[in-house]
Amino acid sequence: MPLPLNNLSAFHNDVFQETQLGQLCGRKELFRERYLILRMLGRGGFGVTFLARDWSLPGKPLCAIKQLCPRVSAPSALETARRRFQREAKVLALLGSHSRIPSLLDYFVLEEEFYLIQEYVRGMTLARLIRRYGCQSETVVKNWLREMLLLLEYVHSNGAIHRDIKPQNVIRCEDDGRLVLIDFGAVKEQLVKVLELSTKCTTTHFVGTAGFAPPEQMALRPVYGSDLYALGMTCLYLLSGKAPLEFDRDRMSSNVQWRTSEGFRGTERIALSKSFSTILDKMLEPSLQRRYQSAAEILADLDSLLPRDDLFRCLNQAPAPPKEEPPSVVEHLSSIERMARSIRESKARRDRKTPKQNLPRTC
Template identity: 55%
Template sequence: MDSSVAIFSRFRRPTQNTPLSQLCGSKRLFRNRYKVLQTLGRGGFGVTYLAKDVSLPGSPECVIKQLCPKVNNPAILQRASERFEREAKTLAQLGSHAQVPQLLDYFQEQGEFYLVQEYIRGVNLAKEVRNVGPLSELAVKRFLREILPVLDYIHRNQVIHRDIKPLNIIRCEDDGRLVLIDFGAVKEQIVEVDDMTQRGQSTQFVGTVGFAPPEQISLRPVFASDIYAIGMTCLYLLTGRPPMEFDCDPLTGEIMWESMLHLSDHFGKVLSKMLKCSVVDRYQSAEQVLRALELEPYLDKLADCMNTKTRSHESEAEAVEAPRYLSPIARRAQEIRDWRSRLLAKQRTRKNLVSPV
C-alpha cells in the first residue's frame, strides 16, 4: 500500500480491527470465497491484504484492497458508489495490459469499497535499490524505455496515475517485466463531501509528497504530472536518495540534483526537462520523452543537417580552407550543388562563344 499523504482527508484511518484483519490466518472465508492470509500494507486510504481465491482451481493468490471512505449521508454514499463503479470499470479496462494488474472483482459491503486484483509476485524498485544499490545511467534509460510505453497506454485511456514512485513499480519475479500498481485515480474519484452545507467542499490530495509536482499538490493534476513523478523515480534509482533529501532552488523551486550525478549531456537535459516545476516547461507526454531518448544515437548527424544559418562568402571561403566533417547526405548535397555550379558556368561560357560580335 502507498504512503500517500492526505490533506483534510475524507477517508477515515483504517483501524486494526477491520473485518478482513480479523479473518487473517483463520479458516473463515471473506464473502465465502477469499481466504485472507496477511496484511500487505496500510495507509491513509485503506488496507491491502494478500488472499487466496478458493473458488478457482489451484486457489490462486490475489490482492484485496479495502478503501475506507468516511461517508454518513446516504445520498453522498450513493454518489461515491457510482464513482467507484465507474473507476473500477476503468481499472478493468487498463488491466488488459500486461504491465498493469488485472482487476478480478470489485464490490461494496457495509459502506466499504473493495477491489480484488491479481497478485504480482516480485520486488518493488525501492527494495531493489536498497538491495543492489543505485542503478547506472544505462539501466535507468532501460527502465524508461520499459515504463514509458505503459504510461502512454494509461494516458491514452484518459487516466492519470497520480502516485508513481519506486514502491509502486514491481519487477515481476517470473519474467522480469515492470508492473505499475496502486492507481491513485480510483481513490480520488470516490471521495465526496459528507456535509457540504456545514463544512463546504474539503480538499483531498492523492499522491506522495516529493514525487508529486506542484500542480498535483494544488489539486490540479495533469498527464504531465506523471512525467514529473517518473523523473523523480529516475533520481531515486540513480542515487538511492528519496526526494526530500534533495535541495531546491529558493528562487525557482527546481530540484538541485545536477551536482550529485555525472550523466551524459543529452540524458541530463532529458531528465531536467522531466523535472521542471512549471507544467509548460515539462514534457507533455510519455511519447515525447521516448522520442527524446531515441534521438541520442543520431545527435551528431542531426546537428549538421539541422544547421539553418546562412553562410556569407567569407565564411564559405574559410570552410574550404578548414574542411570539417560532413555526413554522407550533406556530402552528396554539396556535390550536387558543385555540379550545378559547374554546369551553369559551362552554359554561360558556351553562350558567350556563340554570341554575335
C-alpha cells in the same frame, strides 16, 4: 491460526482489530465465502491491502484485496460514492488488460466499505530493489524509463492519470522480469471528493506522495504531465538512492538541484550523459508549460539523442595501440618467414574474430 496481535505494532494493530479483513487474517473463515485472508501487504492513507487466496477458482490462486477508505455513511453521499467508485473501477478494469498493470478481478461495496480484488504480482518494488542492491547505472535507468513511458502512453491514451508514480508502486515481476505499475489513484481521489462533499469541509488531502507530486497536483489539479514529473523523480531515486525531499530546491524557480547536491550517490558524483541530463531536467520542470506534455515526447528525445551518445563514446575511445614486434626481430626475417607469419596471423584473426585494426600489420 489467528495472528498474535500482541506482537504487532500499534500502527498495524488497529487494522487487524477494526477491519473485517484484519479480523479474518490468519483464520480459516472465508471472506464472502470465497477469499482466505493470509496477511497484510501494505497500508496507506486511503486504504489497506491484504494477500488472499481465491478458493472458488482451480488452484486457489493468490490475489490482492484492497479495502479503500474513508467510510461514507450519509445515504446520498454513499450513493454518489458508489457511482464514482464503479465508474473508476471500470476504467481500472480496462487498463488491467495490459500486461504491466494488475488485472481487476472484482469490485464491490459491502457494508459501506469499498473493495477492489486484483491480480497479485509476485516480485519486488523498485524501492526495495534499490535498498538491497544499491543505485543503478544510467543505462539501466534509461531502459527502465523506456518501459515505463511506453506503459504511460497506454494509460494516458485511455484518459487515465496514475497520480502516484513512485518506486514503491512499481514492481519488478519475479516470473518474467517485467515492470508492473500498481496502486492507481483515480478511485481513491473520487472517494476523497465524496467525503469532502458529505462533510461540507475543504481538506488539503491529495492523492499522491509529497516530493514525487508536482506543484499542480499538490494544488489538486493533476494532468498527464504530473505522471511524467513523478517518473523523473523516480529516475533520480534509482540513480541516487535519495528521496525527493532530500534534494535542495532553487528558492526562486523551485527546480530540483540534483546536479549540484552533495553526496548525490553517497560519496560519489554520478556522471550522466548530457542528453539524459537534459531529458531529466525537462521532466522535472516545476512549470507545467515548460515540462514535457506527453510520454511520446520523451520517447522521441530518447530515440534521437541516445544513438548520438553511443556514437560520441565510440568516437572518443582511442583504439588500442598495435602490438608490434621489436624492430630487431622484424628486420632479420626472410621474405618467406614474413609471409608465413602473415598467414598465421590472418588465420588467428579469423579464428578469434578480432578487428584487424587491433592487430599488428605485417606486409
